[in-house]
Amino acid sequence: MNSYSVILENLVKYFGRRLVFNGIDRRFDSGNIYGVAGPNGSGKSTIVKIIANLISPTKGKVIHLHGDKKINYEHLHNYIGFVSPYLFLYDEFTARENLLYFSKIRGIDYDEEYANFLLSELNIYKRKDDVIRGYSSGMKQRLKFIFALIHNPSLVILDEPTSNLDTPGKEKVYEIIDKNRNDKLFIIASNEESDLSLCGEIINLENFKNNGI
Numbered sequence: 001m002n003s004y005s006v007i008l009e010n011l012v013k014y015f016g017r018r019l020v021f022n023g024i025d026r027r028f029d030s031g032n033i034y035g036v037a038g039p040n041g042s043g044k045s046t047i048v049k050i051i052a053n054l055i056s057p058t059k060g061k062v063i064h065l066h067g068d069k070k071i072n073y074e075h076l077h078n079y080i081g082f083v084s085p086y087l088f089l090y091d092e093f094t095a096r097e098n099l100l101y102f103s104k105i106r107g108i109d110y111d112e113e114y115a116n117f118l119l120s121e122l123n124i125y126k127r128k129d130d131v132i133r134g135y136s137s138g139m140k141q142r143l144k145f146i147f148a149l150i151h152n153p154s155l156v157i158l159d160e161p162t163s164n165l166d167t168p169g170k171e172k173v174y175e176i177i178d179k180n181r182n183d184k185l186f187i188i189a190s191n192e193e194s195d196l197s198l199c200g201e202i203i204n205l206e207n208f209k210n211n212g213i
């Protein structure tokens with residue numbers, strides 16, 4: 001498996017005149033788990049969305065490397081798994097249909113066996129043919145993990161990964177992260193101490209608020 005890296009070069013984000021963060025230079029390498037911390041509104045979701053190329057930085061850039069090859073943004077979705085409170089599932093479809101259509105949209109072969117394995121791991125296999133509308137918030141969160149992992153991505157970005165999860169759900173998520181920590185790159189945005197305790201290195205966004213004055 002090739003290594004995967006994300007390089008942030010002088011990343012700056014403003015929304016209008018409000019500075020979110022300024023001057024972030026970092027390199028993240030696979031085989032590691034990185035944390036992004038900071039109080040509510042400090043920019044954790046914003047920075048991970050920028051890393052996933054869902055929104056643009058005001059200044060600076062993000063480089064994704066697979067081995068020593070730079071990845072074009074149009075192919076980025078093949079390499080990234082993203083769990084986020086901002087990710088929406090199709091409420092009228094079942095879990096299985098959601099996974100199937102998601103794979104089609106992404107142009108990846110749907111691996112039913114692997115999907116069933118993940119559904120069992122996350123303990124929602126028995127509900128896979130129920131429409132999502134009837135899922136609890138914790139079940140939806142479990143399904144988001146399956147979405148993030150189904151295409152075996154090199155980079156897994158987790159924004160508030162354990163929100164709505166019960167203790168067995170959290171433990172399962174930590175177990176999956178631990179199993180994959182050697183060959184994937186994990187970036188976890190969270191304020192939960194138990195999430196951050198998995199991380200070898202933590203960026204606190206409070207340290208990137210100065211205006212350069």
Ligand SMILES: Nc1ncnc2c1ncn2[C@@H]1O[C@H](COP(=O)(O)OP(=O)(O)OP(=O)(O)O)[C@@H](O)[C@H]1O
Pocket residue numbers: 015020038039040041042043044045046047191
């Ligand atoms: N689309 C947007 N337009 C304007 N301001 C925004 C937008 N998205 C986020 N912000 C602002 O950017 C700042 C950072 O928000 P963000 O959601 O990244 O913080 P967070 O650290 O993830 O917060 P929380 O811990 O509450 O989830 C906040 O001041 C927020 O109001």
